[in-house]
Each structure stands twice: as C-alpha cells, then as structure tokens.
Amino acid sequence: MSRVYLPLILLFLLVMQGAMIELIPARFDELGWLIVIHSVFLFLVLFTMFYDLENTYYALFFAILFGFLIDAVYTNILGVYMFSYAISIYFVHGMRKLLHANFYVASLLAFVGVGLVDFLLYLIYYATDVTQMHMTDYLMNRMIPTMVVNLIIFLIFYALFKRKLVKWSKERFDEKRSTN
C-alpha cells in the first residue's frame, strides 16, 4: 500500500504549501522575516531516513518529481526547486550511510538539509535576478528563521509519520527479500 500512500501524502503536502503563507503570523512579516515552509522536503528527509534502504533511491526520485511540480505550480522558473531538492536529498542519503538513523541524527539532517536547500535556492534566484537581497540580509532575515520554523514542523512530522514509514519500509523490502 505504501506505493500509493507515499505519493499521495507528498501531493497533499504540495497542495497545502499554497496555504502555508496564510498560516504564518503577520508579525513575522512585520519584522521583515521571510519564512518559507519546505514541508515536502521535510517529508522527503523522513522518507530517506526511514523508508529507503542504503541502496534504494526512491526519495531522490520523488525529490526530483515534486521539486519539478513546485517549480511548475508555484514559481515560473523551472528546475530550481528540482535541482535543490535533489542535491539536498542526495546529501542526506549520503550522510545516512555514515550515521545511525535515529531521532537526533534525523533532526540534525533536516535542519542542515533545509539550510542547504534554501541556500541553493537563494544562490540560483540571486543569479537569475529574481531577488536582489544581499547575502547578510538573506542569512539574517530568511535563512535562520526558515531553518528554525522548519525544524519545528519536522518534529511534528517525525511524530506523525516515523512509525508508519518504518512499517511500510519493512512490508515492502522484506517481502522482496523473502521472495528472492
């Protein structure tokens, strides 16, 4: 069943991103903070950590697919989210091989991963002149608040999805092994 559920959850999160801006309190906006909620990416981090095996790359595939969808639906420049999500998920997947997949490692990788995604987005958008924000402004007003808010959301996602993902992973990959 996980083959159906996982894309559906990702699609739901993608659709929900359209309302995320309404959920951020207006006070942050007055402070000049730009907060971007990367909920699809946070789920993909969990996906890599607890669903994928060391030699499977399903999360990377979904990162490319849903990155492309975000580009097409919410921005008008293709490829930017696709590339940033793919590189960052690949990085998380690589780190997972070195570290144990537990709660602390997952939170740390989500924190660092969101920072990496957002920084790549900034670099590409700065190069294509979508934003003229300077590096120091970006770090203070966007990157740090975004990383903190996304970490909080990651903790909620962890509580919601971690067990399900481990269960689905076992169902899927253990069956394969036993049939082989």
Place this chain on the structure above:
Amino acid sequence: MSFFRRKRLFSILLGLIILVGLIGFSLRDRDQLSSVEEFFHDAVGWAQQIVLAPVNYTTRLVQNINNLSNLYDENQVLKENLAQYQQTLYEVKELRNENDELMALLDKTESITDYTPIQATVTARSPEQWFKQVTIDKGKQDGIQPDMAVITAEGMIGKVQSASQFTSSVLLLNGFDRSNRIAVNVNLTDGDQDARGFILGYNEERDQLVLEFTEYYDDMVEGEPVFSSGLGGVFPKGLEIGTIEEVTTDQYGLTQIAYVSPSANLSDLNHVIVVDRGLPTINDNDEVEEE
C-alpha cells in the same frame, strides 16, 4: 538505481546542465506556458480548490471575527459616507446619460474605459515569498488571457502572468518590475490636463510603487489618487492603483518620481475580478499582424 551511486559526479554534472537548460527555457520571453506546465497547473489547481477550501474558510472566519471588534465605528463612518453618496449617485447618473447621448451623437460605441469583468477566487499563494504570485480558479476556458489586469473592489492588485485552461497565476503589484510598466494618470488640482507617468516597479524597502512622471509637474501634491490611463495598450482606463505618498526626484535629480502606496490590500486576497479590456489590446494587434 545503482546508476546514481556509481556515476555520482556524472549525475551531478548532468543535473547542473538540466538546471541551466530549464532556467534558460523558462526565462525566455514566452507568451504561453508549455502544455506540460498547463496540465500540472490545472491538476494541482483542482486539488487546491478541494483541499484548501476548508483552510481558506477558517482563515477567513478568523479574520471576520477580528473585524467584528471595530464594526460599530466602521458602521458610523459608512453611514455618513452613504448620505453623501446619494448626491454623487444622482450626478453620476445624469453624467452617464449625457455621456451616452453624446457618444451616440458621434457614433462612437467603444471606449478605452470599457471592460468585461470576470469573477474569480484566489485559491493559493506561492510559498516562495520571492515570487509575488497567487493562483485563481479561472483560466482560458473562462476567457482569461495573459496580461489582463486583476482588481478588487479597492483597486488594482496585479496582472495575469500566465493562463492555463482552468486556472491562472496572477503577478501581484509588489512583484512588478521594469518589464511590466503601467501607464498612469494623476489628477492635477488646477489645469485640465492630467499628469502622465509610468509605474516603474516596486520599492521593497518602502513597500511602495515607484511612479515616474513623463514631465515635471510643479503643483503635484501628496495624497492624490493614481489611475491607469489605458495608454499602455494593455489595461483599460480608470483602474485605481493607489495614492501618492511622496513626491521627489530620482537619484540623478533629472526626473520627477513619486512613491505610490497601493490602495488594495495585497496580503489579504479573496475574491478578485479579472478585467477583459473591451478595445483590442497591443497583444491582440500582434496576433492580427502575424496572421
């Protein structure tokens, strides 16, 4: 899948090439979305209309409750205004009749102020805050074309950036830059002529639009409303854009510029009207010439 592992460097380089190619493809000056993009727009747009309906309903409910607190004061002010409007309404009716008669006399039926309104609802906003973009639930099938102006009851909020079959994305005024100018008029207190100028873009630090005048007007005052003039060939005449907050000169001191604060609230959008100009626009003329 082992492909990724073995040829890591190769894959990353390939990814970079695809990235540059896609960015180049999308930054190109294109009028239409590719059919793949249109399909995703519509598919996700439908899902948004279903999933986000309860979310939007709740946020609106919260806003309404917040608004309740100053309902009484607002009501008093509105009642006063209403009494004054009766007089204006009568005058407008008279003028409209007179205008129709005069137009009939001249055999002139179309005007630059005419437009057909298309009602639409905002379904989603771009989570990427650098793109000032919202999605509305009407598309080409409802007669929406790129570059149409989008307004609310308070004033202009932006223009249609790209239209798919059933949804479209709207670029808000605070995302405007030099490539999408608006030709505007400002009423001068004395003199028959209006002051003419262009909206050049949005100043992020001041949160105001930048208006550049074509001439130097000495008697320009703050607080005057700014309207579209329709001379840019895309929008109809007479859409309210904002009010002048400050009149100054540009950084070289050569041209007169003004900062304009938009009259519509750009952060809290719900029901919008897409404006289909009655007269042919520049874009229509292009198509005719091509044919």
